[in-house]
Amino acid sequence: MNRGLSTAWAKPVTLTLGLLPFVWLVYAAFADQLGANPQEALVRATGDWTLRMLCLVLAVTPLRVMSGLTALARLRRMVGLFVYFYVCLHLLAYSWFDMGLVVEDIANDIAKRPFILVGFLAFVLLTPLAATSFNRAIRALGARRWQALHRLVYAVAGLALLHFFWMRAGKRNFAEVAVYAAIIGTLLGWRIWKYSSKKRL
Amino acid sequence: LNTKASTVDGANTMEKPTAYKDASTYNNYYEFGTDKADPAVNAHTLKTSPWTVEIEGMVKKPGKWALEDLLKLSPMEERIYRLRCVEGWSMVIPWVGYSLGELIKKVEPLGSAKFVEFVTLADPKTMPFVGSRILDWPYVEGLRLDEAMHPLTLLSFGMYGEVLPKQNGAPVRLVVPWKYGFKSGKSIVKIRFTDKAPATAWNKAAANEYGFYSNVNPNVDHPRWSQATERRIGEDGLFAKKRKTLMFNGYEAQVGQLYAGMDLKKFY
Numbered sequence: 257m258n259r260g261l262s263t264a265w266a267k268p269v270t271l272t273l274g275l276l277p278f279v280w281l282v283y284a285a286f287a288d289q290l291g292a293n294p295q296e297a298l299v300r301a302t303g304d305w306t307l308r309m310l311c312l313v314l315a316v317t318p319l320r321v322m323s324g325l326t327a328l329a330r331l332r333r334m335v336g337l338f339v340y341f342y343v344c345l346h347l348l349a350y351s352w353f354d355m356g357l358v359v360e361d362i363a364n365d366i367a368k369r370p371f372i373l374v375g376f377l378a379f380v381l382l383t384p385l386a387a388t389s390f391n392r393a394i395r396a397l398g399a400r401r402w403q404a405l406h407r408l409v410y411a412v413a414g415l416a417l418l419h420f421f422w423m424r425a426g427k428r429n430f431a432e433v434a435v436y437a438a439i440i441g442t443l444l445g446w447r448i449w450k451y452s453s454k455k456r457l
Numbered sequence: 458l459n460t461k462a463s464t465v466d467g468a469n470t471m472e473k474p475t476a477y478k479d480a481s482t483y484n485n486y487y488e489f490g491t492d493k494a495d496p497a498v499n500a501h502t503l504k505t506s507p508w509t510v511e512i513e514g515m516v517k518k519p520g521k522w523a524l525e526d527l528l529k530l531s532p533m534e535e536r537i538y539r540l541r542c543v544e545g546w547s548m549v550i551p552w553v554g555y556s557l558g559e560l561i562k563k564v565e566p567l568g569s570a571k572f573v574e575f576v577t578l579a580d581p582k583t584m585p586f587v588g589s590r591i592l593d594w595p596y597v598e599g600l601r602l603d604e605a606m607h608p609l610t611l612l613s614f615g616m617y618g619e620v621l622p623k624q625n626g627a628p629v630r631l632v633v634p635w636k637y638g639f640k641s642g643k644s645i646v647k648i649r650f651t652d653k654a655p656a657t658a659w660n661k662a663a664a665n666e667y668g669f670y671s672n673v674n675p676n677v678d679h680p681r682w683s684q685a686t687e688r689r690i691g692e693d694g695l696f697a698k699k700r701k702t703l704m705f706n707g708y709e710a711q712v713g714q715l716y717a718g719m720d721l722k723k724f725y
Contacts, residue, residue, distance in 0.1 A: 292483035428591045429491045
């Protein structure tokens with residue numbers, strides 16, 4: 257398994273899998289497969305995929321440690337960049353379909369609505385992470401500072417969950433929110449447990 | 458369904474009706490699921506016959522009306538109404554029915570009656586989501602008596618010339634075109650006349666978001682999104698611009714006087 261993940265194939269396969277939702281959405285939009293309100297479907301689907309990629313990227317380290325599949329670490333950056341890829345699409349879909357790409361309307365909406373503000377903040381916090389996700393940036397920052405910066409992803413996870421919760425609160429539809437909260441809670445909880453048990457040793 | 462043209466002012470918008478497929482597959486009917494596509498998939502279990510609507514409360518003639526008798530109460534009219542959902546989308550739907558006022562006149566409300574409460578079916582055996590905690594079932598809606606008596610307020614039995622699809626609220630529902638869609642209760646089983654404003658389903662769930670009146674109003678935003686614009690379902694492809702939402706959903710000339718002097722920011 258470790259050897260499989262280390263092959264030259266692992267990255268192209270991850271790239272292909274990560275792009276599949278995007279390819280499907282583009283196809284579905286042009287083939288009229290998104291139902292009566294395709295704009296809403298696109299805004300929601302890109303948000304869903306951002307959350308899913310976020311869960312995946314947060315799962316890499318726990319999986320690596322528990323399974324000993326050290327080669328998983330090689331794929332983490334790509335999954336992280338997929339979080340950013342889908343959040344950019346999500347922001348674009350919202351800006352275009354809901355706001356007609358009117359910058360003033362978008363700015364007003366962000367300022368006026370906590371639920372939009374929280375989502376936008378998550379996007380803003382992700383931006384420096386995406387921008388420093390190449391080797392030269394790691395060297396320039398130094399590993400320690402780079403790692404500290406990239407811990408922002410935990411805050412992003414919290415903000416993303418709050419954004420999703422607030423969105424669904426309008427219709428009191430919390431079943432899916434609870435699923436994502438349980439997954440992210442487990443993945444972050446594992447880190448706290450790991451950290452505190454290390455301290456005791 | 459046999460219909461005659463409606464002579465009620467404002468009852469026939471010239472706008473292009475939404476495709477039947479969209480109107481019958483993109484629904485909010487939480488008793489059958491929270492996803493818009495769920496009701497069309499799940500509502501086949503709804504049993505619409507026999508069906509009775511009970512009239513109770515402050516009326517001279519309370520009692521049970523069989524659906525067959527309701528269908529014969531007044532001539533069926535086709536009314537092409539705009540439908541504006543609180544979520545920010547809209548449709549144009551040719552409904553079939555008659556003014557609710559026709560029924561109200563028959564049952565003779567007492568002078569003390571000021572409000573009308575509409576209770577809809579909540580049958581856990583045929584409605585899979587009635588057990589969920591999303592809302593306090595049954596779904597209850599309400600109108601002021603003068604709103605209920607307004608000729609545009611429609612008791613509807615059909616759409617697009619046919620009997621209502623189950624996911625659209627068969628066999629009998631309300632359509633109040635100048636209010637957000639959720640004010641128009643589906644699959645009605647009880648109409649109650651009262652002197653107090655009824656506790657309505659969404660108002661009980663989130664009072665700061667869904668008021669009793671819930672008139673379509675581009676100037677009063679929902680706490681989490683703007684109500685200034687709306688997306689007309691099925692209009693002009695993916696990159697169509699949203700259209701401006703009209704005061705009282707474009708029915709201001711007909712219903713504006715019902716709210717004369719009221720602060721619509723307060724009574725949202």
